[in-house]
Amino acid sequence: MGLLTGKKALILGVANEKSIAWAIARLFRAEGAEVMLTYAGEAIEKRVRPLAESLEAAVAPCNVTSDEEIAALMKQVEQRWGGLDILIHSVAFADKEELKGSILSTTRQGFSTALDISAYSLIALLKGAHPLMAGRNACAMAMTYYGAVRVFPNYNVMGVAKAALEASVRYLAAGLGPDSIRVNAISAGPIKTLAASGVGDFKQILNTVEERAPLHRNITQDEVAKSALYLCSDLASGVSGEIHYVDAGYNVTGI
Numbered sequence: 005m006g007l008l009t010g011k012k013a014l015i016l017g018v019a020n021e022k023s024i025a026w027a028i029a030r031l032f033r034a035e036g037a038e039v040m041l042t043y044a045g046e047a048i049e050k051r052v053r054p055l056a057e058s059l060e061a062a063v064a065p066c067n068v069t070s071d072e073e074i075a076a077l078m079k080q081v082e083q084r085w086g087g088l089d090i091l092i093h094s095v096a097f098a099d100k101e102e103l104k105g106s107i108l109s110t111t112r113q114g115f116s117t118a119l120d121i122s123a124y125s126l127i128a129l130l131k132g133a134h135p136l137m138a139g140r141n142a143c144a145m146a147m148t149y150y151g152a153v154r155v156f157p158n159y160n161v162m163g164v165a166k167a168a169l170e171a172s173v174r175y176l177a178a179g180l181g182p183d184s185i186r187v188n189a190i191s192a193g194p195i196k197t198l199a200a201s202g203v204g205d206f207k208q209i210l211n212t213v214e215e216r217a218p219l220h221r222n223i224t225q226d227e228v229a230k231s232a233l234y235l236c237s238d239l240a241s242g243v244s245g246e247i248h249y250v251d252a253g254y255n256v257t258g259i
């Protein structure tokens with residue numbers, strides 16, 4: 005018996021085989037969950053379809069900026085499964101001009117886009133999923149980064165968005181707890197994924213973690229997935245509103 009046998013898991017944020025969400029999808033499937041993956045746009049759909057097939061997973065479109073697409077997604081989940089046990093939010097976006105230079109160059113539009121896609125979307129998705137998740141010991145989980153709490157060069161408006169996401173996790177945990185829905189986040193160390201590509205000097209960020217983190221190495225997508233498995237399984241039945249660091253201990257260091 006897997007830790008997630010019979011559980012229905014909706015996973016947003018697979019772009020390719022390097023995505024954190026893909027490591028989560030594979031492990032959850034291996035632990036007995038039924039999986040549905042989503043994609044935003046045709047380019048991603050082409051990559052996600054074959055990955056989904058290999059897990060016998062369903063696929064559905066969902067650009068999280070669209071209330072209509074979120075509503076249509078939840079309708080599909082209801083028709084397929086009649087309820088939902090696990091929702092994984094592994095989505096973030098800021099215009100690339102916002103991820104360089106001064107925080108003062110943040111535009112109103114850039115701020116709005118980053119906060120909409122990377123933070124508000126968790127609330128929007130849970131609003132839609134709430135009737136499907138209520139009363140079944142369900143669990144939602146989001147992905148965040150230490151840039152929510154400390155300043156990292158160039159992370160800029162994404163740090164602001166992750167701070168909003170982490171606060172949303174706490175408010176959602178309090179709001180949905182009475183319906184037996186837990187809400188947590190994993191704060192992952194840096195990993196070379198699509199969302200990290202084009203980030204100037206990412207190699208230097210990885211090197212710094214290797215030098216300074218207690219474990220003196222970087223973490224992998226599979227390590228994030230293992231902690232996600234704990235948080236989404238009955239092992240973490242008493243855990244909600246938590247920001248759980250999977251960062252080789254980097255966040256506890258001073259100098």
Ligand code: NAD
Nearest residue numbers: 017018019023024044067068095096147194195197198199
């Ligand atoms: P990734 O590029 O594989 O995943 C990001 C996903 O966001 C993609 O699948 C993309 O399609 C999706 N997305 C973007 N805009 C969207 C929209 N409008 N609607 C729906 N989906 C949209 O990269 P990743 O590193 O696996 O990122 C997943 C999560 O992990 C993100 O929240 C990211 O901030 C977080 N995170 C990443 C790192 C890292 O170093 N890679 C560290 C900590 C946290």
Ligand code: 0WE
Nearest residue numbers: 096097098100103149157158159194199200203
């Ligand atoms: O959350 C993230 C990725 C966020 C992200 C990255 C991009 C790059 C490409 C959001 N939107 C975009 N938009 C793009 O056009 N991480 C934690 C990885 C990351 O991104 C950084 C980092 C780290 C670490 C950006 C600047 C500095 C450090």
